[in-house]
Amino acid sequence: MIADSLDLLPSSARRDVILQLRADHAARLAQDKKGFQRFRAPYETVRSLPQARCSDLDGDTVRIGERQELADTTFQQLTAAMRAFMPWRKGPFNLFGLEIDAEWRSFRKWNRLLPELPDLAGKVVADIGCNNGYYMFRMAPYRPRCVVGFEPMLQHYYCFQALNHLAGQPHLFIEPFGVEQLIHYPRCFDVVFLMGIIYHRISPVTMLREVREAMQPGGTLLVESQAIPGDEPVALFPAERYAKVPGTYFVPTASCLVNWLKRVGFDEVECFCSHPMSSEEQRQTEWMTFESYADFIDPADPGRTVEGYPAPLRVFVKAINPG
Numbered sequence: 046m047i048a049d050s051l052d053l054l055p056s057s058a059r060r061d062v063i064l065q066l067r068a069d070h071a072a073r074l075a076q077d078k079k080g081f082q083r084f085r086a087p088y089e090t091v092r093s094l095p096q097a098r099c100s101d102l103d104g105d106t107v108r109i110g111e112r113q114e115l116a117d118t119t120f121q122q123l124t125a126a127m128r129a130f131m132p133w134r135k136g137p138f139n140l141f142g143l144e145i146d147a148e149w150r151s152f153r154k155w156n157r158l159l160p161e162l163p164d165l166a167g168k169v170v171a172d173i174g175c176n177n178g179y180y181m182f183r184m185a186p187y188r189p190r191c192v193v194g195f196e197p198m199l200q201h202y203y204c205f206q207a208l209n210h211l212a213g214q215p216h217l218f219i220e221p222f223g224v225e226q227l228i229h230y231p232r233c234f235d236v237v238f239l240m241g242i243i244y245h246r247i248s249p250v251t252m253l254r255e256v257r258e259a260m261q262p263g264g265t266l267l268v269e270s271q272a273i274p275g276d277e278p279v280a281l282f283p284a285e286r287y288a289k290v291p292g293t294y295f296v297p298t299a300s301c302l303v304n305w306l307k308r309v310g311f312d313e314v315e316c317f318c319s320h321p322m323s324s325e326e327q328r329q330t331e332w333m334t335f336e337s338y339a340d341f342i343d344p345a346d347p348g349r350t351v352e353g354y355p356a357p358l359r360v361f362v363k364a365i366n367p368g
């Protein structure tokens with residue numbers, strides 16, 4: 046069993062800094078006992094459960110284990126632990142027969158990526174803002190050397206750890222770090238997934254430069270983003286919220302995003318998919334009981350957010366780091 050992603054990364058990774066960051070993070074958590082325990086406790090419960098005998102990571106639903114592998118009391122323990130990770134944003138998952146219908150039907154995004162997916166076999170991959178790791182599990186059948194998820198939110202960090210305890214995928218790892226920590230991984234990654242992140246960054250171009258510096262020459266970047274419609278290379282900067290979400294800064298058109306990538310030095314920049322968002326894809330479920338897409342959009346005009354801005358498209362862009 047491989048224990049640490051650092052053993053699989055190129056030697057350019059700043060191993061000492063990364064180890065120190067992990068230690069600092071653990072020390073901060075130890076001080077924040079209440080918040081820490083909220084998601085650590087269900088993870089500890091799951092850690093006492095057996096690993097699944099078989100998983101199916103090739104379908105729209107990530108399937109880990111089968112119902113007959115668990116006694117009824119253990120299944121109840123699993124169910125309670127998984128409910129403690131609510132709200133579930135990404136999925137769906139089926140864990141030993143427990144159906145977890147997340148807010149996002151994430152397989153739709155994955156299926157849009159598939160035609161442009163680079164060969165992941167033997168590659169060092171980063172998934173920035175990996176959430177509970179849904180996409181990392183979908184990458185696993187392509188036999189990457191390793192996938193490192195970057196996820197600073199404890200809810201998602203421990204949820205992934207719990208899921209991967211059950212799935213036992215030895216090449217999937219998560220760090221409790223944000224995209225800000227990529228600077229400690231110079232020339233490390235062959236493939237980077239940057240999905241649902243760029244419009245949350247106050248300085249998207251600086252972030253893209255840092256992403257590029259973390260990539261191997263010839264490496265592939267896959268960006269997925271909210272976008273506004275239009276052909277002009279412009280970005281919307283909302284006064285406060287965009288589709289009710291605070292912390293949204295620049296929402297670009299597809300051509301604006303392409304220009305950002307070209308200006309930081311990426312080659313072969315290509316927008317390969319653009320589609321409107323819908324409440325078919327992002328909606329309230331039993332596992333995510335808060336507001337969702339339908340509540341973010343003007344009920345009188347589906348082309349507008351509740352703030353009166355253009356309703357979001359989602360765009361996909363592929364780019365190569367020339368080195």
Ligand SMILES: C[S@@+](CC[C@H](N)C(=O)[O-])C[C@H]1O[C@@H](n2cnc3c(N)ncnc32)[C@H](O)[C@@H]1O
Nearest residue numbers: 173174175176196197198201223224225240241
């Ligand atoms: C909109 S979700 C996108 C999740 C997933 N990548 C996808 O495309 O479905 C944004 C994710 O980024 C995580 N996140 C928050 N701050 C971050 C940061 N500074 N760096 C990287 N990820 C961050 C959030 O916790 C969340 O899981």
